[in-house]
Amino acid sequence: MKVEAIYHRARFNWSYAYDEQTVHIRLRTLKGDVTEVDALTGDKYAWEQTRKLVPMRIFASDGLFDYWQTEVRPPYRRLRYGFRLASGDEELWMTEVGFESEEPPHPLDLFDFPYVHAADLLKPPAWVKDAIFYQIFPERFANGDPSNDPEGVLPWGGKPTPTNFFGGDLEGVLQKLDYLSELGVTAIYFNPIFQATTNHKYDTADYFTVDRHFGDNETLKRLVDACHARGIKVMLDAVFNHCGRTFAPFLDALEKGEASRYADWFVVREWPLTVKEGVPTYETFAFEPIMPKLNTSNPEVQDYLLRAAEYWIREVGIDGWRLDVANEVDHRFWRRFRDVVKAANPDAYILGEIWHDSLPWLLGDQFDAVMNYPFTNATLDFFARGKTDAVSFANAISRQIASYPQQVNEAAFNLLDSHDTPRLLTVCGGDKRRMRLALLFLLTNPGVPCLYYGDEVGMSGGYDPDCRQCMIWDEREQDRELFAFVRELIALRRRHRALRDGTFRFVHAEGGQLAYERTADGAKFLIAVNNESEPATITIDLSGSTASGWKTAFGTGVSAAVGERLSVRLPAFGCAVLRSE
Secondary structure, X not given: OOHHHOEOOOOOOOEEEOOOOOEEEEEEEEOOOOOEXXXXXEOXXXXXXXXXXXXXXEEEEOOOEEEEEEEEOOOOOOEEEEEEEEEOOEEEEEEOOEEEOOOOOOHHHOEEEOOOOHHHOOOOOHHHHHOOEEEEOHHHOOOOOHHHXXXXXXXXXXXXXXXXXXXXXXXXXXXXXXXXXXXOOOEXXXXXXXXXXXXXXXXXXXXXXXXXXXXXXXXXXXXXXXXXXXXXXXEEEEOOOEOOOOOHHHHHHHHHHHHOOOHHHEOEOOOOOOEEOOEEOEOEOEOOOOOXXXXXXXXXXXXXXXXXXXXXXXXXXXXXXXXOXXXXXXXXXXXXXXXXXXXXXXXXXXXXXXXOOOHHHOXXXXXXXXXXXXXXXXXXXXXXXXXXXXXXXXXXXXXXXXXXXXXXXXXXXXXXXXXXXXXXXXXXXXXXXXXXXXXXXXXXXXOEEXXXXXXXXXXXXXXXXXXXXXXXXXXXXXXXXHHHHHHHHHHXXXXXXXXXXXXXXXXXXXXXXXXXXXXXXXXXXXXXXEOOOOOEEEEEEOOOOOOOOEXXXXXXXXXXXXXXXXXXXXXXXXXXXXXXX
8 A cells, every 4th residue: 555645634624523423534545546444433531332443435536546534423522533444455554643554452542533512613504505696796787776877877788897887786686586586596696785986896985885876775675685585595795805995994094194093904014005106005905006905903993894794694684795805814803703793693604705725714613615716617627618628627626525524515605707707608618518518517516506697698708897797688689598508407406405415426537528426315316418529428337326217307418228337328518417216
């Protein structure tokens, strides 16, 4: 065995409490090197009475490693554990201090999970796993109340720029809730809606007031109530890393300089507050002078922002916060934020905007989930851009799954585009066949899917501001076939728990062909895709599987089982969702 490839570390994604009774234990080995792994487990104070060897299974594999997992229910919430590894006639025991040829005689040298504390659990809200999110950029979704339009508003559907306005508002969203319900949406993520000067509203002027061009606080309350009546959750965007240039404390600091009582609300390198050679003398988001960075280590700043976070939950009833530029805010603030938000509503969803590995924020004391951009990039590289093959794609997704605890993967916010990226159809080069396959994977994958407004009717657009075009409402200009495709996929996911939080494993990856399996409550689904321009047949080994009677639940593929092998014939850029009956 290649011992140098074997890895485990107590806590993080390697040993963690999944719930108040269950601990998940994981181990990494070189791919194909180890044939059998058991976890040696027991209570440190009653070792002889509780000692068990618990079989582990491979739950994910990438190009280099196999990842093993098992679930243990410690009788007294304490756990000591090690590993027995076997490959052919070779047997090895792994403890916290190293490798041994024989079973350790006592638990002193084993890994220690001291106690399962309910307070330390990462427990995302249960509703999140079942949600279908829809992202709305309010200024561009629908204009329901022309009386609140900004000065100089342009006719709906014009070319977007960083500074122009088209009059989208909250009343417009209210008027389109029938549309969202028809699509199957169960949660809305709104880009910022609070008072600001820009069309995107990431330069907040007042954290307690809805922007006047979107309506008012009462309009938001009516919208939230109307959404809840339809079973739709509402998540708002919290811009707590920075404020806007018209934020009252910043205006005071601009006027009074170091003498301002708000001087320490900001991170200032040099007074007065100005811009020198294109670089502000104060910290900002990127180098944007109109977005000064807030000093979230200042107790007054913390209290102000936390009051705002609590206000919209208690007074308006929102169901969660998406946290802008979350990785540039200190961890201490986010810990306080979680305590305040969860006290106001234990079922509130806390979602961080982080584009890379995010484990430090996902240990139970800060966020419930992050925007899963590694998933985005891997999915687009395979389905949309054709840059990778099925093996590389499966490896990337498996590696991502192994990087986080199971409950993190179940609540991960999976997206294919947003206000910050080119639209999905544009990344697909205008090829809606590729787009459909990417959407299929999004909606049959573990985690929480989010659609960007207008993708379902074929909207395209490059980088900001092109990706922020006005929503197309004229059905003659919409792709209604694509809408029906997305609606049917959403309905399929909502009908079957296996497609939401069931087990997941790849069963085939070769060239442009991919197949994976979802299982829950005895129901089994097999999803097969052909991401190539020629028809193809995928043959899957069913040996050891109890599933039979495969029927097509969605897609255009044709399947036939012969003995222990299932063949799925797929057209170019075709797919099939098969269900065992």
